[in-house]
Amino acid sequence: xMGENHVGDQMAAFGSLCxxxxxxxxxxNLLAGAVALRLLATGRQTAxxxxxxxxxxxxxxxxxxxxxxxxxxxxVWSAFANDFSIEYIYEHCNRALPGPYxxxxxxxxxxxxxxxxxxxxxxxxxxxxxxxxxxxxxxAYAGTIxxxxxxxxxxxxxxAAPPFSLFQGAPPEDGRGLNILLQYPEMVIHPxxxxxxxxxxxxxxxxxxxxxxMRYPGEKWIRITRVWTMVTWLFLTVGIFLGMHWAYAVLxxxxxxxxxxxxxxxxxxxxxxxAFLHSVMMQEKKGMMKSWNVWLIFSTFLLTLLxxxxxxxxxxxxxxxxxxxxxxxxxVVFMGLVxxxxxxxxxxxxxxxxxxxHLESLVSRESSFLFNNLVLLxxxxxxxxxxxxxxxxxxxxxxxVTVGAPWYNIVAVPIGIFLLLLTGVGPLLPWxxxxxxSIRRNFVLPVIAFWVTLIVCLAVGVRPWVDGAFDTxxxxxxVAFSVAAAVMTAIVSEFLRGAGVIxxxxxxxxxxxxxxxxxxxxxxxxGYLIHIGVVVIVIGLAGAAFNRNIxxxxxxxxxxxxxxxxxxxxxxxxxxxxxxxxxYALLDVYRNGKKQFQMAPEKRVYLISGQPxxxxxxxxxxSWDLYVVYEGSNPDTGLPIIKAFLNPxxxxxxxxxxxxxxxxxxxxxxxxxxxxxxxxxxxRAAPTEPALKGGH
Amino acid sequence: xxxxxxxxxxxxxxxxxxxxIAVWFTLGATxxxxxxxxxNHRLMCTCGCAEILGECNHVGCPNSTGELDELxxxxxxxxxxxxxxxxxxxxxxxxVLAAPSGQGFDVVAWIAxxxxxxxxxxxxxxxxxxxxxxxxxxxxxxxxxxxxAARELREKIRRETGxxxxx
Numbered sequence: 001x002m003g004e005n006h007v008g009d010q011m012a013a014f015g016s017l018c019x020x021x022x023x024x025x026x027x028x029n030l031l032a033g034a035v036a037l038r039l040l041a042t043g044r045q046t047a048x049x050x051x052x053x054x055x056x057x058x059x060x061x062x063x064x065x066x067x068x069x070x071x072x073x074x075x076v077w078s079a080f081a082n083d084f085s086i087e088y089i090y091e092h093c094n095r096a097l098p099g100p101y102x103x104x105x106x107x108x109x110x111x112x113x114x115x116x117x118x119x120x121x122x123x124x125x126x127x128x129x130x131x132x133x134x135x136x137x138x139x140a141y142a143g144t145i146x147x148x149x150x151x152x153x154x155x156x157x158x159x160a161a162p163p164f165s166l167f168q169g170a171p172p173e174d175g176r177g178l179n180i181l182l183q184y185p186e187m188v189i190h191p192x193x194x195x196x197x198x199x200x201x202x203x204x205x206x207x208x209x210x211x212x213x214m215r216y217p218g219e220k221w222i223r224i225t226r227v228w229t230m231v232t233w234l235f236l237t238v239g240i241f242l243g244m245h246w247a248y249a250v251l252x253x254x255x256x257x258x259x260x261x262x263x264x265x266x267x268x269x270x271x272x273x274x275a276f277l278h279s280v281m282m283q284e285k286k287g288m289m290k291s292w293n294v295w296l297i298f299s300t301f302l303l304t305l306l307x308x309x310x311x312x313x314x315x316x317x318x319x320x321x322x323x324x325x326x327x328x329x330x331x332v333v334f335m336g337l338v339x340x341x342x343x344x345x346x347x348x349x350x351x352x353x354x355x356x357x358h359l360e361s362l363v364s365r366e367s368s369f370l371f372n373n374l375v376l377l378x379x380x381x382x383x384x385x386x387x388x389x390x391x392x393x394x395x396x397x398x399x400x401v402t403v404g405a406p407w408y409n410i411v412a413v414p415i416g417i418f419l420l421l422l423t424g425v426g427p428l429l430p431w432x433x434x435x436x437x438s439i440r441r442n443f444v445l446p447v448i449a450f451w452v453t454l455i456v457c458l459a460v461g462v463r464p465w466v467d468g469a470f471d472t473x474x475x476x477x478x479v480a481f482s483v484a485a486a487v488m489t490a491i492v493s494e495f496l497r498g499a500g501v502i503x504x505x506x507x508x509x510x511x512x513x514x515x516x517x518x519x520x521x522x523x524x525x526x527g528y529l530i531h532i533g534v535v536v537i538v539i540g541l542a543g544a545a546f547n548r549n550i551x552x553x554x555x556x557x558x559x560x561x562x563x564x565x566x567x568x569x570x571x572x573x574x575x576x577x578x579x580x581x582x583x584y585a586l587l588d589v590y591r592n593g594k595k596q597f598q599m600a601p602e603k604r605v606y607l608i609s610g611q612p613x614x615x616x617x618x619x620x621x622x623s624w625d626l627y628v629v630y631e632g633s634n635p636d637t638g639l640p641i642i643k644a645f646l647n648p649x650x651x652x653x654x655x656x657x658x659x660x661x662x663x664x665x666x667x668x669x670x671x672x673x674x675x676x677x678x679x680x681x682x683x684r685a686a687p688t689e690p691a692l693k694g695g696h
Numbered sequence: 697x698x699x700x701x702x703x704x705x706x707x708x709x710x711x712x713x714x715x716x717i718a719v720w721f722t723l724g725a726t727x728x729x730x731x732x733x734x735x736n737h738r739l740m741c742t743c744g745c746a747e748i749l750g751e752c753n754h755v756g757c758p759n760s761t762g763e764l765d766e767l768x769x770x771x772x773x774x775x776x777x778x779x780x781x782x783x784x785x786x787x788x789x790x791x792v793l794a795a796p797s798g799q800g801f802d803v804v805a806w807i808a809x810x811x812x813x814x815x816x817x818x819x820x821x822x823x824x825x826x827x828x829x830x831x832x833x834x835x836x837x838x839x840x841x842x843x844x845a846a847r848e849l850r851e852k853i854r855r856e857t858g859x860x861x862x863x
Contacts, residue, residue, distance in 0.1 A: 255751070260746065371817075374820050382812075386805075393801060393805075397801045401797075401802060401805075402790075402792075402794055403795065403796060403805065404748065406738060407794070411806070415813070466730070469730070
């Protein structure tokens with residue numbers, strides 16, 4: 001035992017040393033990089049050439065990554081070694097914890113998740129510094145800015161939230177274990193994905209700020225950062241949806257999004273990042289919106305910091321209370337510094353951001369991008385406003401209020417539907433200007449799809465009133481279904497128009513022509529696929545308006561009915577393992593009198609903490625999810641309490657995510673070269689924009 | 697040969713369709729409704745779970761059953777929605793409401809998003825119009841100063857390439 005502790009102490013000391021070395025290297029990277037860039041800018045001669053100094057800074061950044069990696073490894077190793085002499089391991093691990101969750105302990109607490117953040121930033125920086133030959137000077141600026149963020153994180157890790165603090169007194173035999181809500185397979189993936197997204201936005205931020213500082217000529221920096229931005233956006237998207245799925249499958253309330261402040265914190269940078277991905281195309285193609293784009297990426301980075309502040313500082317009430325501490329001041333100060341640097345650089349260099357072109361028409365692709373940005377930023381403001389209003393109210397009138405789902409449903413949902421509409425309208429508008437003839441040609445089918453869907457929905461009973469009273473949820477669902485149909489029609493007809501042209505030119509079948517069309521302009525058609533994914537998700541979200549549930553105590557062979565299903569309790573069973581005890585209710589599910597399948601909702605009691613947790617049983621179909629929760633037993637009767645939900649169209653949400661991932665991956669693949677892509681397009685049959693040119 | 701529909705014809709078709717849908721929407725609407733469900737979704741559970749009262753799913757929750765009983769009692773005793781909500785606010789504080797009320801400083805919570813959206817939309821439209829008008833004037837000046845042959849060539853190019861082509 002003494003030997004084990006001795007090794008543990010040494011590992012903790014080694015981990016702390018790694019963090020200290022990493023801080024020193026990051027500080028050197030920042031200072032040497034800044035000095036070198038200043039010397040390059042002024043042209044002053046020194047004993048050491050600025051190029052050489054900048055290269056030493058770059059190498060320090062790479063060495064810093066190695067040091068942070070070692071620190072992260074030590075923490076994970078300590079978790080697997082059950083080294084409870086380290087306080088963090090004691091707080092977040094126990095001996096019976098399964099291996100993957102010991103790995104997840106790295107990000108289950110404040111200190112560990114900050115270490116993960118520093119390690120991911122180090123990893124991004126490592127890749128960036130290895131690929132510096134693309135543009136040595138721009139990469140030097142970006143690397144130096146990344147180093148400044150790394151200095152901030154490592155300063156916190158060394159001085160405010162050290163992960164290798166030792167347990168005061170004799171090390172305990174066992175730890176307190178991982179938060180039971182985090183003991184779910186998706187929790188091994190969701191936080192790293194979210195962090196990859198959060199941290200990843202530091203890279204385009206660094207490039208944007210660096211390009212502005214050095215008055216980078218042209219828009220090449222956008223092309224360099226495009227892959228970074230898209231990959232980051234994809235990680236954040238996947239992270240958000242994994243979180244939604246986790247909430248759905250673990251929390252047992254039948255929903256997936258509760259407008260919790262921490263959920264909102266991840267959604268806000270996603271909105272501004274999405275706006276940036278759209279508006280940056282205007283800069284790339286037309287040299288427009290340069291200031292706007294710079295501020296969009298600045299805001300996105302600042303929102304990731306704000307999100308962390310909200311998550312960690314306990315400023316707002318949240319169910320995500322597993323990583324709160326007093327490091328808020330650090331984040332406030334750093335945000336202030338970042339904002340000051342951004343404003344200062346912008347004011348100094350704003351003449352470099354003069355637009356090269358102006359809009360030519362209110363009805364054009366350019367203005368649709370503008371309105372898309374307007375709506376995305378309004379949505380971001382609405383969510384920020386709703387998240388911070390309780391604080392504001394308490395400050396102004398001393399009265400704390402709740403801003404919950406009903407408020408967001410009234411305020412945010414219409415904005416979301418408008419955004420969905422723009423998703424379909426934007427790509428149908430040509431660049432520069434349009435005509436009524438063009439509008440009519442492109443919009444007839446979507447408008448017909450809208451009205452047909454609306455009428456069919458009303459006819460089959462999707463009506464905006466329930467029991468005679470107007471129902472906002474049903475109304476929004478009806479509008480969402482109709483708009484979704486219009487948008488889907490618009491996008492599919494865009495594919496078909498382009499594919500039809502290729503089919504006529506080359507004699508290929510429509511499927512093969514669609515494939516070739518997509519390969520010839522992956523950005524544009526990958527983007528359209530992402531839009532289809534969004535439409536599919538919106539259909540899934542709209543289904544929530546028709547959720548049903550029923551709760552009942554169930555004696556043996558008693559039954560409950562929901563929708564077309566009848567559930568019969570046929571028994572209960574128990575299981576145990578070193579980590580938790582389980583109870584299962586066994587329910588046979590009948591439809592039209594025939595047994596279809598059996599469901600076994602579970603209730604766990606974790607041995608180390610004594611805390612109970614539900615494990616929902618879900619039977620998922622495209623039309624709905626049958627979602628059954630074993631809530632526990634009635635203390636008076638001893639009978640199990642079962643709550644069953646019938647949640648329409650939830651599967652569409654996860655399917656939509658898959659489409660978005662596929663679309664993003666396609667958009668990341670380079671298009672076929674223009675030489676092999678040129679095809680004569682007859683004027684009359686041409687798609688709204690020549691399918692073979694330009695980007696999305 | 698059929699004459700294509702003009703803008704006014706399309707507008708009339710759209711107006712007629714909108715009117716038909718509006719009529720359909722109002723058909724069957726009566727005053728009866730599930731007040732209980734509506735109200736329990738406008739209140740929060742006060743146990744600290746941050747759940748809507750009607751969706752709180754904690755077995756043995758110390759507060760939600762009592763709150764739901766109070767709500768049923770309030771409805772049964774003939775109180776209006778406003779009176780019921782006020783009684784909850786009086787007992788648990790404003791935090792029991794799932795959304796800010798429409799009174800006092802809470803009004804700001806409701807107005808700000810729409811005001812910002814309206815201002816941003818108006819600003820964008822004005823900006824686009826200003827840019828567009830500025831460009832049109834610049835082109836007009838440019839055209840006036842142009843050599844007639846060059847102007848004719850430019851017009852020919854414009855006619856042949858069409859006004860709504862892409863890049």
